[in-house]
Amino acid sequence: MSHLIAPSVLSADFANLQRDIEMINASAADWFHVDIMDGVFVPNISFGFPVMEAIKRYAEKPLDVHLMIVNPDQYIERFAAAGAAMITVHYEACTHLHRTVQAIHATGCRAGVALNPHTPVSMLKDLLTDLDMVLIMSVNPGFGGQQFIPNSLNKIAELRKMASAVNPDLLIEVDGGVGLHNTAALLQAGADVLVAGNAIFAAASPAGMIAELKQIEGG
Numbered sequence: 001m002s003h004l005i006a007p008s009v010l011s012a013d014f015a016n017l018q019r020d021i022e023m024i025n026a027s028a029a030d031w032f033h034v035d036i037m038d039g040v041f042v043p044n045i046s047f048g049f050p051v052m053e054a055i056k057r058y059a060e061k062p063l064d065v066h067l068m069i070v071n072p073d074q075y076i077e078r079f080a081a082a083g084a085a086m087i088t089v090h091y092e093a094c095t096h097l098h099r100t101v102q103a104i105h106a107t108g109c110r111a112g113v114a115l116n117p118h119t120p121v122s123m124l125k126d127l128l129t130d131l132d133m134v135l136i137m138s139v140n141p142g143f144g145g146q147q148f149i150p151n152s153l154n155k156i157a158e159l160r161k162m163a164s165a166v167n168p169d170l171l172i173e174v175d176g177g178v179g180l181h182n183t184a185a186l187l188q189a190g191a192d193v194l195v196a197g198n199a200i201f202a203a204a205s206p207a208g209m210i211a212e213l214k215q216i217e218g219g
């Protein structure tokens with residue numbers, strides 16, 4: 001399988017959201033990455049249901065919803081109803097993570113777990129067979145446009161090795177500071193899904209950048 005590109009809507013122009021969504025529809029992108037921040041789990045607030053529902057009205061590709069919120073269990077059904085295809089919660093925000101993953105699957109969505117830069121991939125050892133995806137945060141969550149943390153490459157490689165025996169279909173997504181400079185290395189380490197915000201939306205041609213990121217090979 002070739003890798004997937006998930007542009008982060010957080011970096012879109014919110015005053016021209018329909019235009020940016022249609023750009024992504026027409027591009028080589030695979031998913032829409034939708035960042036939900038509550039100002040508690042992370043030191044920033046992004047947007048909530050009305051904006052996500054507006055995205056869903058125009059998006060012609062699956063919505064990959066990244067919940068950077070405390071107590072995500074409370075909102076899983078609403079995010080599913082708002083059009084999520086994939087719901088990712090943070091390991092650090094869930095006391096009963098196994099139950100949360102089951103609750104996501106009960107809605108019919110695919111389930112992912114995100115790890116902050118300080119959280120070892122080994123924390124997911126006993127949950128790997130239940131997951132569709134693990135999201136390796138390669139910046140501290142909360143903001144677009146931050147610098148990639150190089151140790152993320154080691155975490156991806158370690159996770160790929162861990163998953164190969166028990167869940168070879170597990171998707172590994174990487175989020176934060178992804179661009180042309182590190183895409184080949186990320187693919188080589190074992191990443192399947194690349195989230196990119198700033199690299200895409202700050203480019204002279206966002207659709208051109210998506211095509212470039214999609215074409216790079218891991219070697």
Ligand code: DX5
Nearest residue numbers: 008141142145176177197198
């Ligand atoms: C950060 C978000 C990311 C962010 C990535 O907390 O989870 O999805 O939008 O943006 P870039 O690619 O600009 O680092």
Ligand code: ZN
Nearest residue numbers: 035066175195
């Ligand atoms: Zn994200």
